[in-house]
Amino acid sequence: MTVRSSHCGEPYLDGTLPPMRRSVAAQRSRIFLNMILAVGIGAGASGCGVAYTIVKSESKLDRLAVPMTKAQIIEEIGRPDRVLRDDGRLLVWEYSLTARKQWLYELALCPISVWIGGCLFYPFTNIAADQQREYPHHVVMVNEELCAWGPPAAILQRRKACVATGVQAVQAVNGRFEPVVTGNGPIDRENIDRYRTMAVMLFEDAAGARGSGSRVTGIVTTLMLDLDIHMVERAKLDEVLKEQVIQLTHADDANVLKVGRLVGAQAIIVGEVQQWERRPQDRMHSVSLALRMIDVETGLLLFNGEGHLTDPTTDDPEGSARLIVHRILTRFGAQTGLLGSGRIGVNWELLEERGTRFYLVRELRTGLPGEKAGLKVGDRIVACNGASLATARNERDAKRLCHVDAGEILELEVRRTDEPLHLMVTADKRPGL
Template sequence: MGCLPRSPGAVGRCIRLISLFVAAFLSSHCGVGYTIYKSESKLDRLAVPMTKAQVLDEIGRPDRVLRDDGRLLVWEYSLTTRNQWLYELGLCPISVWIGGCVFYPFTNIAMERQREYPQHVVLVNEELCTWGPPVAILQRRKSCEVAGVPHGRMDGRTGRPEPVVTGLGPINRDSIDRYRTMAVMLFEDGPNAPGSGSRVAGIVTTLLLDLEVNMVERAKLDEVLKEQVIQLTHADDANVLKVGKLVGAHAIIVGGVQQWEQHSEARTNSVALSLRMIDVETGQLLFNGEGHLTDQTTDDPESSARIIVHRILARFGSQTGLLGSGHIGVNWELLETGGARYYAVRELRSGLPAEKAGLLVGDEVVGCNGSSLAGVTSEREAKRVCQIEAGQSLKLDIRRGGSTLELGIVAESRPGL
């Protein structure tokens, strides 16, 4: 009876029957295994920060690549809901006779349920930004698309994002002294942002003055441009160099604003800009800088532009020796008393090395690393005496009240470097 092995033929029939039963059993569970493998619960393995390689290791390759522009990646995974496997399991006794996973997807028809749903995973600069159903992450995806913060870089003191900047060129410590005077042309305005170029040009001029670069006054530039009947913006390099020579500049700076967007309701802004420094005599490109930033903490584009320009010119200053790669977080003013110069400490930035080391507002710094400031002849010379590289110790000789003391302060890396 049944599969009892009464003859070789009966044994063969028995084996085939058992094989058919096992195949039917496995086919009925095929949908369950597939559903578990494709469950959206695999997204629970994701976390920020996580690199592209780590995402692939955790959840596998996407079913579709929706966007890949070299910076932003949008992947689509077709995944089942978390409890879909229960429906598959419940219908196993029926699906095995209909064909199980052979007639795929039977349970979609039987239960009038959609088997899989799209889930998006968004990466910026090959680091995970956000993930989830397309509708649920729409706003977060937009933030990822405009984000200019690779690897989630934030300023630890202010909580504001750091811009992405580059700054390159042949100008260096040996050649900077050839360019004692510079002129900044008005930058080209950003799209739908009249006046943005003028504001950025003003920021560039102010920060270069802080680096002790002699700048041609705006009024002098305007006068020459008017005489030459040359527009301040959209002028070609030949005209720009001509203006530079006429105003006595050794180098001229031109640039433009590529993005200047303000989102008042969301209190965010997006700014992108670029600048070029050109030798007036030879037309050689001396320095080229650009940067972009999306700030989600303020709706003021000008503050973002100031941060971008500061970071670009920090690279310029470090490359030319006008700035050290380190800073201690102090604002001081070069003063003179009785023919001797010194730095008067005006402000200390909270949480930075100078404050931590015990420097106080009102202290008088009379020497740096054993070199006296008494005989320096210019602000640039004083800055070079007290210049410091990141990680090095700056020894300050200080007058405080009627006494003198020495402080050693280890410099932090300058933002943007």
């Protein structure tokens, strides 16, 4: 048996402490550990303030360089705090960043930060000093490629240069400004024949541009007719809308599809004008619009297109709206086989005489393949690629016979004052593709 003896709280002979001494020692250890923990938490919290300012430092912009894409910018400096502008061509992002040496300031305040609570409500120094610690910095892209970056005031002129450069970048070779457009969807040349009749609902107006939707609606209808799609007349649409007590705009999808079925359409087109801005003082304008083509039976989205154009040469936006719609529907036509990806620069009309169909050349565009190959106004095209137009039942059949893709050769059998000619025309790429 072990014998223990102690006097006045002295340790036992085996070195252990009596109960009273053990209790006091444990309390002291707990107090010491709590003090260390409190200091550690406070210091760690303050460290968050230092770390935050390092992560948010404007020095991160040093990683940017031209050329750099949108995806590369995100990879280098992360996503923006705010998108200031995105019109399909010009993209302006805003980042809230701290000064390069802000972390030193936060580090110097660590002793105070420990007791106040550090960055639990970061940055506490903003409140304590009533000062701003983060400032806006802009990153400007044109067609998703980096152009300028830095504080707004410092890059103001560079941003204007970006706009001008971007406008020049989309200028066509012939001096015409080209829009930025997209267009895609599941409709193709295999199923286009299911949609011989379509209807266009009235497009929504752009903010502050009353009537802009109506103008674009008319443009879309006309250009769809050029693709040999039967379009429901506006009067018939208005009559059905009135009978069903449905508004021309802001109708929900169910009502839109219902109207399409009632007027005998297999697909319906809806859309909106997002921007219709005129700046007479600068002699320029900007137009943005979007359209959707929907199967009226299934509600399936068949085709989705959108586009934007800023033209610094005129303050009339209607011409740009027509060009945007034309380029969107060019993509639709090429995707569905209603148009080839190539063009020869000929306007012709399908006519019939003595039971035989042919294309009569009405107009030739200067400098394009048709003119270069020797075609003349008044020529009759009787066959394309060896296929006689006499077999074409309608305009759509004739277009398919004379279909040509970019870079391909279109063989034309021509009658000029009863003289037969054989011409070979190499197609250019169609604008907008």
